Amino acid sequence: MLLTTLSTAQRLEEADILHLTRQVEACSKFFPDQKSQIISVGNGAAGITLPVFGRKLNHIVSYGMAGPVSTEDLAKAEEWYTEIGVDFTEIDLCPHADASAIQVLNSRGYSVNGFINQYARALTDEDLEEAEVPGMTILRLPADRAHEFPAMSLAGYKDNGRLPLLLETLGRIAVFREDTSLYFAMVDGKVAGSAGMALIKTSKGGVAHMYIDSTLPEYRGRGIQAALLKARMADARKAGYDLASVGARPQNGSSRNIERAGFSLAYAKTTFVKVHK
Template sequence: MILTAPDLAHILEFAEASHLRSQADAFRTWSGDTRARAVAVCGGVAVLTDPAFGRKLNHVTGAGMDAPFKASELAELESMYAAQELETQIDLCPHAHGGTLALLAERGYAVNAFSNTYVRSLAVPDADRAAASGIEVSDDQAWVGARFAVHSVAGFSVQAVNRPPALLEALAQIALHRDDTRFFAASIDGQIAGTAGMSLIDTPAGLLAHLYIASTLPAWRGRGVQLALLHARLKAARSAGCTLASVTARPANASARNTERAGFSLAYTKATFSKRPA
């Protein structure tokens, strides 16, 4: 188990902010939407893309780790999001500077969600495990890349909380337009059963593998597909020279359970502080 000291929390928040910035940059490249941008704020990043995508691609993360927000910074953020008729939503790490909490309360923010940040050391050999019987995982980038979008969208199309099809397509295309992302596909009986991505992020502590955009097609759920994709990505991350891997997931959902089964430890739970436009 990893004890999440402040230095590790800083690394994970740096990686998450870098990931979100890359999401916004890739969306702008793919869509040509000039509204899409990533703005540096208080050591983190605020991302604004298509307002129809909600908080998934319109929120703040990684901020406030070394110093509290200033009232002027929050007011500017609120104005940016309000201009697109969006709530200002800030994912705040529990290791962030405590002065931010008082300011958020003063400005009328409320907690409306939580997310878990998981971390795993890749320095131990048990990161390499074979897929369950009958599951084959490919990381042939040309082969998987050509099939990734359609199968990723299909895998996410049936969820406990369904997302708009346009957002699912955007997320798949964003991954495909990122230079730092590798793709994986798990097959059963010659048919693609699930897909996943892994970005390699340079941090002050070295290369970190961020595992994301993993989905299983409904017909193949409950067969160990996601666990196979997790272990395949961990093996690839070790080969790439990563010493840490991270995943973010909502508490108590299937992704969180699979992440824990793959040997990840809960680093911390982040609260999402939200404020509606005036």
């Protein structure tokens, strides 16, 4: 069982900064006419991309994790979001953040908009053994097939109500990133699901971050996500990583699959939002 110390939380939150930073850097390449950038806010990072991408690529992570924060700092971030046409500022706040973070959020009129479960798992050599599912194989996507990933990822998300441009862009970002390995789950020679894993090196140690999982609707309920998680954990351990992470909204199917794969709830982040008037 993983015990979440302050050091572990800082390690996971630093990985979140690097994860968001690399997503935004990719957006700056894909959409050069837009001002996609990362801004330092409260010792964390504010992602600023296309307004149509909403909170997925326009939010603040790791706020207050390195000490006290200021009202002026956050007010400036709100101005940045307003200037680019994002009508809100959202912060995913770790419960290990400095106490001043809550005080500043209250003073600026923020309210709670939801929660995100941050899961983690200590990796051991036992994770080198992958799950064997009859009729299913896991394909580590070679470079010459990476171009297939965005379309298959989009197909797995097609009924979740998100903007297709955002979903396609997230897939393209995963292909673009040098730290990310891509996976297909194959059933009867057809792609049934897809996923990515970023091997992120932080100042406190490496984090194997599992993300962009999706399963095509006709293959759901067949252990696709579990098999993809096991394959990525095995590869992370082979690469020398001893900590894996993944985020999910509480009480959804992904959370249940993640917990069944042996991940523990490290902490729940509270999403604070302020709508700009």
